[in-house]
Amino acid sequence: MATIVSVLALAHAPGATGWLDRAPVHEQEALIAGYAAMAKRLHESRPDVIVGVANDHMLNFSMNNVPDWCVGIADQWQGPAEWFRDWVNIAPYRVAGHRALGRAIVQGCAQRGFGLAFAEQLEFDDNWSVPLHFLTPAHDIPLVPIHMNCVLPPMPAPARCLAFGRVLGEVIRAWPSDARVAIMATGGLSHDPGGPKYFEVDEAFDRGFMDLLAAGDSARVEREVSLERMMAAGDGGTVELLAWLVAMGAAGDCPADNIFYVPSVPLRCGMGGMAWNLPL
Numbered sequence: 001m002a003t004i005v006s007v008l009a010l011a012h013a014p015g016a017t018g019w020l021d022r023a024p025v026h027e028q029e030a031l032i033a034g035y036a037a038m039a040k041r042l043h044e045s046r047p048d049v050i051v052g053v054a055n056d057h058m059l060n061f062s063m064n065n066v067p068d069w070c071v072g073i074a075d076q077w078q079g080p081a082e083w084f085r086d087w088v089n090i091a092p093y094r095v096a097g098h099r100a101l102g103r104a105i106v107q108g109c110a111q112r113g114f115g116l117a118f119a120e121q122l123e124f125d126d127n128w129s130v131p132l133h134f135l136t137p138a139h140d141i142p143l144v145p146i147h148m149n150c151v152l153p154p155m156p157a158p159a160r161c162l163a164f165g166r167v168l169g170e171v172i173r174a175w176p177s178d179a180r181v182a183i184m185a186t187g188g189l190s191h192d193p194g195g196p197k198y199f200e201v202d203e204a205f206d207r208g209f210m211d212l213l214a215a216g217d218s219a220r221v222e223r224e225v226s227l228e229r230m231m232a233a234g235d236g237g238t239v240e241l242l243a244w245l246v247a248m249g250a251a252g253d254c255p256a257d258n259i260f261y262v263p264s265v266p267l268r269c270g271m272g273g274m275a276w277n278l279p280l
């Protein structure tokens with residue numbers, strides 16, 4: 001059976017690559033060091049494939065037909081989408097997919113009560129381009145992207161995201177393969193692109209959210225995390241943290257390490273990353 005060797009969650013804010021030089025030097029250095037530490041945690045686990053979960057940013061789906069989750073099942077992906085290339089300041093890249101694992105996720109989740117959309121064509125923006133730039137700059141680890149709805153109501157509730165994460169972890173562990181699998185959730189933290197809090201970062205919310213997840217108590221997370229609280233911290237983007245709840249569900253009730261956090265107003269986002277301490 002496959003083994004989940006690491007579970008990570010981190011920000012994918014485009015400012016980290018697109019206009020990093022606008023941040024103070026100490027923020028630039030903290031971000032670069034933080035992403036490097038996340039990359040170290042990932043590579044130390046020696047994954048054969050990454051299963052990613054991230055907000056779609058309404059790039060791939062019609063507004064009247066947005067799935068909660070859509071699994072990419074192609075053999076290869078490319079990014080960034082042309083419109084986003086200058087914005088994220090990342091050169092075009094290609095990364096292998098993993099059709100067998102993608103299909104196994106779709107089939108296994110359906111058998112456990114989660115009917116997922118799937119696609120062979122998905123465009124990438126900062127959701128994958130930014131974290132892959134920092135964590136796997138050679139783009140040499142295959143990726144199964146799972147695009148999720150964190151934008152258009154009705155969005156999946158926090159409890160539903162935790163439940164999906166538990167099922168996703170169960171399906172991956174039941175996959176008849178000796179593959180080493182990493183789960184990487186991307187998005188957040190507090191930001192409100194183009195909204196009334198565009199020039200604000202809710203540091204208290206961000207740190208509280210990360211500390212809550214790091215404690216490893218999913219029942220408490222279900223009680224205390226709500227869509228309303230996320231939107232209060234930044235209506236236009238903070239709900240991307242639903243992807244982090246999927247990661248927590250897949251990791252199980254185990255503690256996590258908060259690897260870094262930088263509340264950067266010039267980059268228009270609270271940015272951080274964490275890694276769960278999986279049982280041996």
